[in-house]
Amino acid sequence: MKEVSRRNFVKLGVGAGLGLGALSLAGCGGGGETAGSTSEGGSSSELITVGVINNDPNESGYRTANDNDMKNTFNEENGFDASFAYSMKNEEQITSANQFIQNGVKYLLLSAADTAGWDTTLQDAKDAGTQVILFDRVVDAPEDLYVAAVVSDMDAEGQTAVDWLESQALDEYNIIHIQGAMGSAAQVGRTGALDKAVESKGWNLVVQQTADWDAETAQQITQSVIDSGESFNVIYAENDDMARGAVAALDASNITHGVDGDVIIMGFDHNKWALEEVMNGNWNYDGQCNPYQASTILEIIEQLEAGEEPGEKTVIMEEGYADATNCTQEYIDENGI
Secondary structure, three states: OOOEEEEOOOOOOOOOOOOHHHOOOOOOOOOOOOOOEEEOOOOOOOOEEEEEEEOOHHHOHHHHHHHHHHHHHOOHHHOEEEEEEEOOOHHHHHHHHHHHHHHOOOEEEEOOOOOOOOHHHHHHHHHHOOEEEEEEOOOOOOHHHOOEEEEOOHHHHHHHHHHHHHHOOOOOOEEEEEEOOOOOHHHHHHHHHHHHHHHHHOOEEEEEEEOOOOHHHHHHHHHHHHHHOOOOOEEEEOOHHHHHHHHHHHHHOOOOEOOOOOEEEEEEEOOHHHHHHHHOOOOOEEEEOOOOOHHHHHHHHHHHHOOOOOOOOEEEEOOOEEEOOOOOHHHHHHHOO
16 A cells, blocks of 8 residues: 655745755766756766656746756755756657666656656666656556655645535536646546536536646637627636636626626636735635645655655645635745745
């Protein structure tokens, strides 16, 4: 049975409290670079080589914060020769991962674009002696193919949002559901909870369509529903940017939203600007997704470098939500990204 623990929301600044200087750092060759990758360190054998596979930092405010957190931690100053590769396509991420493995990186840190398709690459990493740590998102692969996972519980994020929506006790639920990139853990979790509620509670999905995390696409989807004349009273958008795009369509059509408005607005990620919309009553709900995973990954690497097993196989980040009844400036300052 896998071990699971939960970690609080932690922001790690540059050079903050890193303990790798006390370790005996042994590298295994230069990290190298692949197409679409950048290198943060040199090729010194005293540095720990790390390959980081992430999604496009421009995908969202969440992803930008996540990428900055990783770069502020896994750099030469802190004892790492790190290379970073970015893509929102699984096949491109797999190509970069295979290159990192061939280059002999000691650790492969992976935020997969899609949950499926990673078994062969992770097995190759294991065979080559590269230790894999998942972050941000899980993958559908045997647990023995990675040493640890530091992730958000996307299923819980979706369920918390759906429970909140049910608590609003609307006379009817007519929902515009704007999905993230299909197949990603965030989309699967946030969609899954709503799908179950629609089936079990008789809620109506006016439209369910992916906008691939993009605000402009979300605006177009919402505008199409407005133009159709079909009635709706909830927008459930799987990230803040898409919620903002949907709201732009409402504003252009003079449709009220938020507290005492005609349409409930729900987003995810906890961007500061989104939380301000909640605090000001323009949105109703924003689910938290914690991008600050690097400090926990660092602890795991410290344990591995010391010849120890990680304390937990899976670390789930602590996350909550804000709504218009409880969102304050103090909360935004503490939890916003």
